[in-house]
Amino acid sequence: MRKLLGHWGIATGNSLGRRIAIAILMFSSVVTLVSTVFQLALDYQREVGDIETQMVQIQASYQESLSSSLWVTSIRDLELQLNGIMRLPDMQYGEVRTDQDILVAKAGQAISSHVIRHEFSLSFNHRKSQVHIGKVILLANLEGVYHRLRDKVVVILISQTIKTFLVSLFILMLFQYMIGRHLKKIASFSDRLFAGGRVEELVLERKESARVAGDELEQVVNALNSMQQRLDRFVAELQESEFRWKFALEGAGDGVWDLNLVTNEVIYSRRWKEMLGYTEVDELPGTLDTYTRLAHPEDSARAFAQLDDNLSGKTDFFSIEQRMLCKDGSWKWVMSRGMVVAKNAEGQAIRMIGTHTDISEQLQAAEEMRNLLAQTERARAELRLANDSMEKQVQERTAQLEAANKELEAFSYSVSHDLRSPLRGIDGWSLALQEDYGVQLDATGQEYLERVRAESQRMGQLIDDMLQFSRLGRAALNMRDIDLTDLALTVTRRIQENNPGRQFDFIIAPGLHAWGDRRLLEVVLTNLLENAAKFSKMKQPAQISFGSAEVEEPSSQEKVFAYFVQDNGAGFDMQYAHKLFGVFQRLHKASEFGGTGIGLATVQRIISRHGGRIWADAKPGAGAIFYFTLKGNP
Numbered sequence: 001m002r003k004l005l006g007h008w009g010i011a012t013g014n015s016l017g018r019r020i021a022i023a024i025l026m027f028s029s030v031v032t033l034v035s036t037v038f039q040l041a042l043d044y045q046r047e048v049g050d051i052e053t054q055m056v057q058i059q060a061s062y063q064e065s066l067s068s069s070l071w072v073t074s075i076r077d078l079e080l081q082l083n084g085i086m087r088l089p090d091m092q093y094g095e096v097r098t099d100q101d102i103l104v105a106k107a108g109q110a111i112s113s114h115v116i117r118h119e120f121s122l123s124f125n126h127r128k129s130q131v132h133i134g135k136v137i138l139l140a141n142l143e144g145v146y147h148r149l150r151d152k153v154v155v156i157l158i159s160q161t162i163k164t165f166l167v168s169l170f171i172l173m174l175f176q177y178m179i180g181r182h183l184k185k186i187a188s189f190s191d192r193l194f195a196g197g198r199v200e201e202l203v204l205e206r207k208e209s210a211r212v213a214g215d216e217l218e219q220v221v222n223a224l225n226s227m228q229q230r231l232d233r234f235v236a237e238l239q240e241s242e243f244r245w246k247f248a249l250e251g252a253g254d255g256v257w258d259l260n261l262v263t264n265e266v267i268y269s270r271r272w273k274e275m276l277g278y279t280e281v282d283e284l285p286g287t288l289d290t291y292t293r294l295a296h297p298e299d300s301a302r303a304f305a306q307l308d309d310n311l312s313g314k315t316d317f318f319s320i321e322q323r324m325l326c327k328d329g330s331w332k333w334v335m336s337r338g339m340v341v342a343k344n345a346e347g348q349a350i351r352m353i354g355t356h357t358d359i360s361e362q363l364q365a366a367e368e369m370r371n372l373l374a375q376t377e378r379a380r381a382e383l384r385l386a387n388d389s390m391e392k393q394v395q396e397r398t399a400q401l402e403a404a405n406k407e408l409e410a411f412s413y414s415v416s417h418d419l420r421s422p423l424r425g426i427d428g429w430s431l432a433l434q435e436d437y438g439v440q441l442d443a444t445g446q447e448y449l450e451r452v453r454a455e456s457q458r459m460g461q462l463i464d465d466m467l468q469f470s471r472l473g474r475a476a477l478n479m480r481d482i483d484l485t486d487l488a489l490t491v492t493r494r495i496q497e498n499n500p501g502r503q504f505d506f507i508i509a510p511g512l513h514a515w516g517d518r519r520l521l522e523v524v525l526t527n528l529l530e531n532a533a534k535f536s537k538m539k540q541p542a543q544i545s546f547g548s549a550e551v552e553e554p555s556s557q558e559k560v561f562a563y564f565v566q567d568n569g570a571g572f573d574m575q576y577a578h579k580l581f582g583v584f585q586r587l588h589k590a591s592e593f594g595g596t597g598i599g600l601a602t603v604q605r606i607i608s609r610h611g612g613r614i615w616a617d618a619k620p621g622a623g624a625i626f627y628f629t630l631k632g633n634p
Helices: 002-007 016-071 075-086 143-194 208-213 216-251 270-275 288-294 297-311 360-440 443-471 484-498 518-535 574-579 599-609
Strands: 091-098 103-108 115-126 129-141 255-260 265-268 318-325 331-343 349-358 479-483 504-508 513-517 542-553 558-567 614-618 624-628
Touching: 016 075, 016 091, 016 115, 016 129, 016 143, 075 091, 075 103, 091 115, 255 270, 265 288, 270 349, 288 318, 297 318, 297 331, 297 349, 331 360, 360 443, 479 484, 479 518, 484 504, 484 513, 484 518, 484 542, 513 518, 518 542, 518 558, 518 599, 518 624, 599 614
Parallel strands: 504 542
Antiparallel strands: 091 103, 091 129, 115 129, 255 265, 255 349, 318 331, 331 349, 479 513, 542 558, 558 624, 614 624
């Protein structure tokens, strides 16, 4: 490249032509890369679109046959169809899962992380209704797309690089002929102009037609020729501007000093003196000794060291924070800045100008900030110590909780195994006594045996309820959207089947949904609806409602959205409402209404685990209504 440019008369050193050539090549390369990336992005989108279209076509072609094979559980047919799909371009892996998310068939291997995933459901028309039976998951590999794009990149870059080089070379030669050779002559004229003295008028060797046209080069020539005429006037204006600059600094609150390094004379501005408490014009002599006398001894050594570096050319300017002695004997912090503004023919500094700025208030504020930061750091240390102590307490409490859970597990095991055995013995031997010696007992004896069996069975039910109640706090929640209306209808059908001789008027509100664990919410509705059925057994028909309403929550006195179960049964006295949700707490006699007294305690624990609250309202003989809230879908 260098030899080729030299052959065409283009300078190959650190010249404008070389920089322009590099700039053209770089710009063209960037344009080439951007256009290549853009083209590759379009091709990538097209390739991905083709794969996605292919997957949609696979769904349209195989959905019905895969559904039929899955319905009859023909795994071989499913695998044959998946293998056929895998033979299509870019397909990597496919699998069929049931509606319980059980894998029944697969083909291929999911070995690449760069894939496109497509999923569609499988359903079957059974008895004139569509039944969802499973789903198909397909993965397409993008490695083929990347390989095709890499091949295309090589072709594009080679062709674009050749074009870029040829265009850049042509532009560079054109620039050298039309502009470059004239710029060299203009640069030479500028050097002579600013070196001082009189120079001849600048004239470029160009065609007469180009000069008449008055293009940019001709404008530059005219400007340079007129520059010398204005140079003397600009020097005078610069001197006046320097004078104004000093007064501008005075107005801004900075003191100005002007040091003559040949005579060591210093001009101190009025503001420079006032900053140190001097108001009279002749109070401070205009010498360098004045600064030496007023500067703090510890700071002046550093100041003169920086001054020497600036004078020798090691630094462009100097800046130091130092203390200066005020007229009243106090010390004031100032920021001293300065730089060399004039040199002699040998390059030695002969003049410096600088400023003094009062920074006492800034340093005081900085010191206050440092003290505040120190206090903050001490507070953080105390907080870290407190956190460490709290973490230790949490670890201890966690260990205690784990021990309590183990004891509770042991108790549950004992209740489940050790207490059931005697109860089964009591019930079994009572039944044997009734069957073998029942004829020898009178009616009273028969009644006693029935009571023994009933109490043992009731004790067994109490144990089951206690175990279920203890497990509620440990079971993991499977949170999802629940159709409460459908759940309530299922529970009411079960109640009706278990009480064939009773009349029920169930009113279930449609479209009720909640976010929670279906199994636990079914326990809630079962307990509340069965309680409503139990305590309304004296009514014909028993009216039981399940719905939702905006009501006032008793503890917070705020309007909340709540679900409710209402009946027209026996009700209860609200002065005993605080006993409702306690374990083994009953508001009615066991002879009137059966039960173990654990159902509502179980309901309250489930509602609490769902982030909600439960309360009731009732009147004796006028029925009861139970409200409960659930935390919304996050």
